Amino acid sequence: MSADMPSSAIVLPSLPKAPTGIEGLDEITDGGLPLGRPTLLCGSAGCGKTLMAIEFLVRGIQDYQEPGVLMTFEETADELAANVASLGFDLPAMQAQKLLRLDHVHVDRSEIEETGEYDLEGLFIRLGYAIDSIGAKRVVLDTIEALFSGFPNQGVLRSEIRRLFRWLKDKGVTTIITAERGEGSLTRQGLEEYVSDCVILLDNRVIDQITTRRLRIVKYRGSTHGTNEYPYLISEDGISVLPVTSLQLNHEVSDQIVSSGIPALDQMFDRHGFYQGSSVLITGTAGTAKTTLASSFAHEMCRQGKRCLYFAFEESPQQLVRNMRSVGMDLGTWQDQGLLRIEAARPTLSGLERHLVTIHKLIGEFKPDAVVIDPISNLISVGNLAEVRSMLTRLIDYLKVKGITAFFTSLVSGRNIQQEMTEEGVSSLVDTWISVRDLEGIGERNRGLSILKSRGMSHSNQVREFIVTSKGIRLLDVVIGPTGIVTGASRLTQKIQEQALSMAQQQELERRDRELERKRRVLEATIANLRTEFESVEEELRRINDEENTRQQALSSGRQQVASAFPSEKNPKLNDNAPQA
Amino acid sequence: MNSLLANTPLVMEEETWELRLYVAGQTTKSVTALANLKKYCEEHLKGRYQLEVIDLLQNPQLAEGDQILAIPTLVRKVPQPIRKIIGDLSNKEKVLVGLDIRSLEGFGKA
Structure with missing residues (x-):
């Protein structure tokens, strides 16, 4: 296990990253944690630091074929395995497959006496051995601050921790270091000054008796990242960070x-x-x-x-x-x-x-x-x-x-x-x-x-x-009144009014019809009258005409009789006068 | 030291002390520690101790067993309880107190 950094760094100008596989976190971090560098994960008690770190290892093993080492300073391997078994992480099986190595570092101040100079080479050797034995690419140091309670000489410890992080970088392993949140600082022992590449802060806030967990990337050297506080959940499937802004609006749409x-x-x-x-x-x-x-x-x-x-x-x-x-x-x-x-x-x-x-x-x-x-x-x-x-x-x-x-x-x-x-x-x-x-x-x-x-x-x-x-x-149905759409009783009133109105209109119409009918009848009567009058006049005229004709005929026949009685002298004169009659 | 406590080393006197010194290569600290330890043992535990030096560079897998972090570390396996002393063992007083040898001495002189 040497520094076999992927050549993708040459292809992409961005920082090479190790995807965490944690839902949402890779989106916020724009691809994952800095590859081959340490990341500090700090937060107060009970906000899921250890869980997130373990998930990082497990996802690395399951999804990215990267073996991992978990060095724990607080819980024993068995305790950890039991704790995460409920999330479906089978640590013993991974250990058996040589994909995961757990090393519990037990530090007890009462057992340790200090005399003279020393260093933490033993820790390096243990970690180095664990990494090399399975070819680990990912390392988690769960609460390395526990060392501070075990070793009285702070000066030595600090310089050794600094050396450790440098050494991990040289090893090229992607490391997560967890730490407790301190008063006024990110960590109790000021570890943030040693880990400068990426710092993620987890927070556990209780507002009105209800707890909400939030995550924020405090810094991420050499990379863009989401700057907001993102709520995250510890669910049955592990940690899930659900950033609003990083979800892209490119989902499929339906026309149904x-x-x-x-x-x-x-x-x-x-x-x-x-x-x-x-x-x-x-x-x-x-x-x-x-x-x-x-x-x-x-x-x-x-x-x-x-x-x-x-x-x-x-x-x-x-x-x-x-x-x-x-x-x-x-x-x-x-x-x-x-x-x-x-x-x-x-x-x-x-x-x-x-x-x-x-x-x-x-x-x-x-x-x-x-x-x-x-x-x-x-x-x-x-x-x-x-x-x-x-x-x-x-x-x-x-x-x-x-x-x-x-x-x-x-x-x-x-x-x-x-x-x-x-x-x-x-x-x-x-x-x-x-x-x-x-x-x-x-x-x-x-x-x-x-x-x-x-x-x-x-x-x-x-x-x-x-x-x-x-x-x-x-x-x-929509009822439109004089002042717009009406509802309720107004609707009823409006309806009644409309009914009354339409009834009145109907009546008016009927009245007009009747009037017209009457007029028609009057006219018709007049016409009949006139016709009768006309007929009687016509009759009179015809009768006069007939009488005249009869009279004429009678007159002419009478003249003829007179003419035949006196035919010789008076006849031509009478003949001249006859057509004029 | 009262007499009640002083009685306990009587039993320990019969035991053979088992000591382990963890080192990582031939560093100055390791060499100093080993030299110091040998000196104290010869002085106070002559003939009653076994000293095992473990070089973690050669056997890194042994570091986990005794929970070794610091180098050099001296572990007293027997008598119980296990005691650990870290450092180059340059402070004789502290080493003797740490290994609980002083009480043995006190009893011997009395």
């Missing part, structure tokens, strides 16, 4: 649509639902049926045979099932079919990180298509706003990467109805935001629903009134 469970609500969206894998937020004041909306969604998902995980932070599963049955949703059957899983827990039960772990774990187990969290605002009671926001950001990112549709509800303060900014500030993270609110009018409250935003599709701009019936949520 999932229904909200309320047909009329779906209609308000251009594509008739939400995108699968998007995140939906429902905000509203108390009693605006947020839970019912969320349950409708869960109900619909299950009805389509999809799996849904429901986190209830306010109600027990039984209570939720009972309450939803009253509005026509039988969640119990979905539970029985294994499509729905309701997880209820008080937010104060554990810290935010623990909640996140639980959620991650259950998602991993249940593999849901949709996750409902009801409500997220309740989590404020366990952390401050910034923490909750960062936790939710991480959760939303996680769900998005997994392509799981997320449905959150959030309680907003009722003081400001127009408050369209959730306290968690997650609104910028969610894709679809539906606001439900009380529309308080004269002596009554009504529920109104509107879509504030919907990424990737157009949506209705109306505030729709909805009612919770025994058959579920029903959106009412």
Whole structure:
């Protein structure tokens, strides 16, 4: 085991790094710990220094084929193996395979008498032997500060520790040195002055009786790194650091649509639902049926045979099932079919990180298509706003990467109805935001629903009134009054008014029809009259004409008779006169 | 030293002292330590001791067994309990106290 530094250093201008394999840490450190150099891991008691260091070794063995040496100054090898067995790290097996070597250094002041000059060559030899015997590339020195209690001569000890770190560098092994947090300094014995390449600080803070663990990279020579404090979790699978900023926004997106469970609500969206894998937020004041909306969604998902995980932070599963049955949703059957899983827990039960772990774990187990969290605002009671926001950001990112549709509800303060900014500030993270609110009018409250935003599709701009019936949520038709959309009693008043109006109009119309009919009849009568008159006049005329004709004929026949009686002398004169008659 | 405590070395007197000196190569400190140790043993434990010198450069695997960190380290294996003295053993008083030889001496003179 000599300094066989990888040649990648020549190819890449950046510092060669040893990936830790710890979830999230490699992203913050931009690739891992400095290769072949010591890293100081400091923190107060109980923040997981030893665990993180051991995970570094175990991941190195499992994922990167780098054998490791664990030199422990506090716990014995057996104790350590037992402690990490619960995380699935089988140290004895790795030892048997010659991939890991444990060396417990026992320092007892009472057994040691000091006389004259000495050095710590024995420690070097032990470590060197351990490294060489398995060809280790990674070394962990768990709390080397224990030496300070064992050796009275601080001067010797300090120079030897300095030499040790130099020696480890020369060996080319990537080392983690753990140390207790000191008063006003990173470590009790000021080890940070010896380890200058990379310093990681772990912190264990208790705020309102709830512990949150945080990690910060204090310095990392020759490399960029995340500078924030990142919460991390100790879960069943080891340590998980979940940085918000380092997760890249390049997850796959789906073009599929999932229904909200309320047909009329779906209609308000251009594509008739939400995108699968998007995140939906429902905000509203108390009693605006947020839970019912969320349950409708869960109900619909299950009805389509999809799996849904429901986190209830306010109600027990039984209570939720009972309450939803009253509005026509039988969640119990979905539970029985294994499509729905309701997880209820008080937010104060554990810290935010623990909640996140639980959620991650259950998602991993249940593999849901949709996750409902009801409500997220309740989590404020366990952390401050910034923490909750960062936790939710991480959760939303996680769900998005997994392509799981997320449905959150959030309680907003009722003081400001127009408050369209959730306290968690997650609104910028969610894709679809539906606001439900009380529309308080004269002596009554009504529920109104509107879509504030919907990424990737157009949506209705109306505030729709909805009612919770025994058959579920029903959106009412939009009624537009003189001053805009009306609801509740005003809606009824408006309806009655409209009915009265339309009745009056109908009556007016009928009246006009009748008037017209009357006029028509009058006209018709007049026309008949005139016709009768005309007919009588015509008759008269015809009769006069006939009489005249008859008279003429009679006259002419009379003349002829007269002419035949006196035919000779008077005839031509009579003939001239005859046509003129 | 009262008489009750002074009685214990009586038993120890019968035992053969087993001493181990851990060194790492022929460094000045190691050589000095060995020379010093031999001198004290000849003076106080003549004929009643076994001295084993272990060079960790040659047998590095032996360092773990006796929890050796500092070099040179003198380990008193027998009589029990195990005592360790680190350093080049230049301070005779401290070595004798550390090995608990002084009480033996005191008894012998009395």
